[in-house]
Ligand SMILES: [Fe+2]
């Protein structure tokens with residue numbers, strides 16, 4: 001059987017593609033692009049919340065936030081490791097992130113102005129990420145699907161800690177409640193943008209669905225997220241900042257207003273409020289860590305040589 | 312610069328009585344660091360009681376291209392399976 005046919009039949013039977021299987025070049029480059037972009041998002045995603053670790057209002061909140069940000073680091077590393085099974089090189093991926101050759105989710109280019117943003121990120125941003133990621137647990141590329149299973153298990157604490165934080169603030173003072181509402185106002189629309197451009201404007205979707213690397217379109221997942229979030233907002237006592245948001249009984253879904261795609265394009269192309277800051281921070285961390293990486297490698301070499309000469 | 316730290320594959324035993332299972336990979340300068348990183352990366356929630364790390368370069372794997380001929384010797388030996396043998400229904404505990 002030809003290599004191409006074997007590949008197509010594996011996908012058709014809903015089986016997983018594994019690292020050393022033959023795949024078309026376009027499948028490989030699509031997977032590397034998708035996984036790298038996802039990995040970069042996890043890594044850059046540590047920054048907006050990391051901003052609040054030293055200023056968390058209690059030891060409990062600080063421990064929780066630290067654990068969450070640590071998880072995001074782990075998610076990035078699981079994903080880099082999955083990308084490497086396709087022949088990508090770790091150092092090159094980092095290089096591409098720092099030089100803008102590969103993208104990360106636009107959501108992390110918004111600032112975290114108050115501690116309520118930490119709660120809203122957990123609730124909405126991790127919530128949207130979960131919506132995106134649950135179907136990816138069945139992605140056709142085995143190492144990616146398995147990384148997603150591990151990540152999804154860990155994500156549920158992320159969303160719950162955020163929602164619990166917000167419930168606590170909503171039981172507090174009027175000032176705290178206003179802070180929550182303002183954070184919701186800031187993050188609602190960028191969260192909807194996390195699902196990517198509308199289907200009509202999403203060039204990769206058709207091929208990605210055919211290869212089963214994606215299981216639903218951007219608009220399907222966005223709708224699912226809106227429907228899941230509305231009752232959560234009601235329970236919390238906040239208003240989602242969209243006057244057109246309402247239940248449509250005929251569709252069995254919520255209708256919602258037009259997303260500002262011009263803003264999305266601006267942020268994706270580097271002009272969001274924090275793009276430059278996020279990349280500069282990542283680059284500084286990488287540069288400042290260079291001597292540690294070199295020292296550890298030199299130490300390992302020395303031990304190797306010593307053991308070699310003793311034998 | 313290609314990364315100077317070699318790639319390690321990580322295997323975790325979830326609990327006593329289970330096999331070590333491959334969970335992913337990581338980079339480390341040496342074996343000791345690979346173990347520590349594996350603990351921090353793959354067992355943040357008590358997912359394991361034992362970890363193996365092995366340099367990816369030290370793993371020899373069967374090639375997927377050779378799949379059919381490589382595994383062919385077991386393909387035609389149906390008599391290795393219990394269902395190959397007809398035993399009448401009235402014979403108990405078989
Ligand atoms: Fe994550």
Ligand SMILES: [Fe+2]
Nearest residue numbers: 072126155158
């Ligand atoms: Fe998360």
